Amino acid sequence: MVRTTFYGVALAAIASAVQGMEIDMTNVVSSEEYRSGAVHHKSMSMKIAQWDAEIAAGLMNSTQYPELGYTKCVDGIAAAIPGDANNTFQCNNIDLYHFLSHAQLGSTQGQGSSSWGWTHKRSGREFVAIGQFDGTAFVEITRKGKMVYLGRLPQYDPIGSRWREIRTLGDYIVVGSEAIVHGVQIFDMKKLLRLDPSNPKTFSQSDLTGWFGELPVGRTHNIVVNEELNYAIAAGSVRGNSTTRTRENLPCGGGLIFINMTDPTKPTTPGCAAADGYVHDAECLVYRGPDKRYQGRDICYGYNEGASRPSLSPYPSLHPLLTFPDTMTIYDVTNKIGNTTKIISRTSYVGARYIHQGAVLDRQNQEFIVLDDELDERDATEGPATNKLPTTYILDIRDLEKPKVTGFYQGKTRSIDHNQYVIDGYNYQSNYGAGLRVLDVRSVPSDPTGAGICEAGFFDIYPEDDALEGGGQVAFLGTWSSYAYFKSGYIYINTIERGSFVVKMTGKNCPGRPRCEDNDVLLRVLRGKGEKGREFCRRWNGRGEREGNEGEEELREYADAVGAPVRGLGSRVRRACACLL
Numbered sequence: 336m337v338r339t340t341f342y343g344v345a346l347a348a349i350a351s352a353v354q355g356m357e358i359d360m361t362n363v364v365s366s367e368e369y370r371s372g373a374v375h376h377k378s379m380s381m382k383i384a385q386w387d388a389e390i391a392a393g394l395m396n397s398t399q400y401p402e403l404g405y406t407k408c409v410d411g412i413a414a415a416i417p418g419d420a421n422n423t424f425q426c427n428n429i430d431l432y433h434f435l436s437h438a439q440l441g442s443t444q445g446q447g448s449s450s451w452g453w454t455h456k457r458s459g460r461e462f463v464a465i466g467q468f469d470g471t472a473f474v475e476i477t478r479k480g481k482m483v484y485l486g487r488l489p490q491y492d493p494i495g496s497r498w499r500e501i502r503t504l505g506d507y508i509v510v511g512s513e514a515i516v517h518g519v520q521i522f523d524m525k526k527l528l529r530l531d532p533s534n535p536k537t538f539s540q541s542d543l544t545g546w547f548g549e550l551p552v553g554r555t556h557n558i559v560v561n562e563e564l565n566y567a568i569a570a571g572s573v574r575g576n577s578t579t580r581t582r583e584n585l586p587c588g589g590g591l592i593f594i595n596m597t598d599p600t601k602p603t604t605p606g607c608a609a610a611d612g613y614v615h616d617a618e619c620l621v622y623r624g625p626d627k628r629y630q631g632r633d634i635c636y637g638y639n640e641g642a643s644r645p646s647l648s649p650y651p652s653l654h655p656l657l658t659f660p661d662t663m664t665i666y667d668v669t670n671k672i673g674n675t676t677k678i679i680s681r682t683s684y685v686g687a688r689y690i691h692q693g694a695v696l697d698r699q700n701q702e703f704i705v706l707d708d709e710l711d712e713r714d715a716t717e718g719p720a721t722n723k724l725p726t727t728y729i730l731d732i733r734d735l736e737k738p739k740v741t742g743f744y745q746g747k748t749r750s751i752d753h754n755q756y757v758i759d760g761y762n763y764q765s766n767y768g769a770g771l772r773v774l775d776v777r778s779v780p781s782d783p784t785g786a787g788i789c790e791a792g793f794f795d796i797y798p799e800d801d802a803l804e805g806g807g808q809v810a811f812l813g814t815w816s817s818y819a820y821f822k823s824g825y826i827y828i829n830t831i832e833r834g835s836f837v838v839k840m841t842g843k844n845c846p847g848r849p850r851c852e853d854n855d856v857l858l859r860v861l862r863g864k865g866e867k868g869r870e871f872c873r874r875w876n877g878r879g880e881r882e883g884n885e886g887e888e889e890l891r892e893y894a895d896a897v898g899a900p901v902r903g904l905g906s907r908v909r910r911a912c913a914c915l916l
Contacts, residue, residue: 686718749805
């Protein structure tokens with residue numbers, strides 16, 4: 336039996352309390368805006384319009400961004416080029432090791448998207464496959480944290496796409512794209528081992544190990560893999576042309592299309608899971624959680640648009656159709672032959688606008704999931720994200736048939752939370768303009784409200800919006816993806832406009848609560864200015880005392896008020912602002 340629950344998030348003044356209410360969703364269908372794809376089309380159109388504006392403003396011309404070397408994070412700042420605000424990055428517990436632009440990585444058009452890493456088991460060498468508009472670039476990360484450009488795999492289609500998704504499966508990368516006729520590329524990463532960096536190689540389609548073309552028009556929005564069971568998934572595959580996306584007469588409904596990778600030279604599909612309609616992203620794992628009914632089963636956690644099935648009620652007058660937003664849908668996909676979808680449960684929450692992606696907290700003990708919503712910071716009229724802060728939702732999945740929304744965590748910098756991956760109790764989030772955010776989520780099993788989650792480190796790769804209210808903006812710019820699985824500790828970050836960053840954490844201790852002393856003159860001055868003082872703190876926001884900071888004139892005012900020189904006041908400002916915000 337399919338169990339579908341709808342949980343309400345109730346904000347309390349003291350704690351992030353969440354109250355749930357179960358509703359039998361058997362007879363509920365999605366609203367037309369979800370079923371037709373209008374919501375997703377709106378999201379993609381907003382992104383395209385924003386990126387086109389960046390192109391017109393010259394921000395997508397990656398040749399303007401110089402190569403950057405090792406830069407230590409000092410007092411919340413990594414000044415890669417001292418005195419240059421555009422190459423000075425806010426940070427905590429993370430140092431910059433290297434930056435290369437998209438142009439330096441062989442792309443004529445840039446526009447970064449997904450990325451994924453691969454480690455050669457025998458040698459331990461670490462590589463990254465980088466999604467760009469015009470293909471996939473390859474780099475090796477050296478032991479000193481430098482990227483060495485090795486070559487690229489061009490797009491399969493002649494047009495290119497801003498959406499390119501990449502995952503590794505064994506020694507192969509699996510590449511999908513929103514471009515028409517692209518299909519799914521399968522490429523053997525061992526081909527990189529003997530390349531000469533002084534002569535980067537441009538591969539051709541004949542260098543592919545395999546190609547999967549059994550998609551409606553060759554496009555897919557996402558790629559998912561189950562490494563343990565050695566299969567891939569094309570998610571969100573629809574019809575249309577280079578400028579439109581349509582969902583009429585889709586045999587798999589934009590759901591999970593399974594790709595058998597037993598022979599990567601001849602990938603085939605045994606079937607699909609279509610019953611819950613369009614799947615934006617998913618995570619598929621052999622189940623090793625507390626729900627004994629599903630031990631050892633192949634379970635997929637889907638981040639889905641509203642369901643697209645018709646009402647089954649024999650009494651429509653007694654059971655009028657309701658509209659239903661996105662869900663986190665749990666499937667049992669052990670049987671992949673044909674279209675035999677088994678949905679275990681569907682869960683949503685108040686304020687849901689576009690459930691985008693998420694991750695199980697512990698793959699070996701699947702008790703909790705964290706997920707992000709790509710439109711709630713922008714469009715929500717209820718729920719926690721109405722304050723425009725990136726919101727991570729927490730779900731208790733110890734009973735797969737009755738998931739519960741237990742809490743949430745909010746970042747302090749205004750942005751949109753995007754892709755996230757949990758590794759050994761730390762959640763690595765790509766939060767668009769706010770950059771890489773690393774959250775300590777080890778407290779969730781003991782406190783699933785999220786109150787114990789803290790930010791263990793961050794590296795903000797988009798300084799252009801740091802001075803805005805809230806320290807950033809709700810916009811689709813900055814970083815798309817990151818990869819933090821390397822044993823070396825290096826973390827790769829792909830950005831839309833600039834290119835590739837390699838960073839490394841120097842510690843994972845969350846900052847303690849600030850010591851706020853009533854006799855701190857500076858704190859009293861800032862408090863006395865009310866909202867003006869808080870706005871100054873938001874603009875300052877740890878940027879430091881570098882020359883040319885637009886807050887320097889105000890800083891002089893505060894320096895005079897406390898009888899201190901401007902130089903050396905930055906750390907006091909940061910401490911005072913931490914107490915104020």
